[in-house]
Amino acid sequence: KQEVTQIPAALSVPEGENLVLNCSFTDSAIYNLQWFRQDPGKGLTSLLLIQSSQREQTSGRLNASLDKSSGRSTLYIAASQPGDSATYLCASRYNQGGKLIFGQGTELSVKP
């Protein structure tokens, strides 16, 4: 069964810290993996998309890595800010055009 797990479920850090969110997937034959951000009561904002042939993607203070052999992806957030507080979701896709399989999310709180 294809499953995605995110650890930790919740994380609280002081402003300015660098942090890492973890995502693991049971089936390493992924097509691509996406990281999303969700603010309370809102839809999802796509942060980064990593294709299976890529090892990492960067956007501003965000860096996502992909290690298919170990079934893991990480989202690195540099110099965290209170505005980064949200739930972060990772999702894997196993074929082009196929459905996303979501993790349960990590609720991040950045304290000023």
Place this chain on the structure above:
Amino acid sequence: GAVVSQHPSRVICKSGTSVKIECRSLDFQATTMFWYRQFPKQSLMLMATSNEGSKATYEQGVEKDKFLINHASLTLSTLTVTSAHPEDSSFYICSAQEGGPYEQYFGPGTRLTVT
């Protein structure tokens, strides 16, 4: 670019009535649209996948006669909750996907409350 809208953002309806939610891709053509449901503090649950001009494919356990999905054009999909009951109250989110690299873009969600 890649903006998806949903309407309405919030709706309250009485038990037994039907509610229609619209999902539009504003600046791209979506070959595939997805409908999700999300309960508080939980992740997204995929309800169905629809391709333009075809019948939707429903996930196991989702009643296709209760949750009617229409994807009549490359920019519009609708979800109709028929004969709504209080247990249908939830946050419904759509997403739209264009061809390669097959990235999904999500709408802002619709909060449905059935009284």
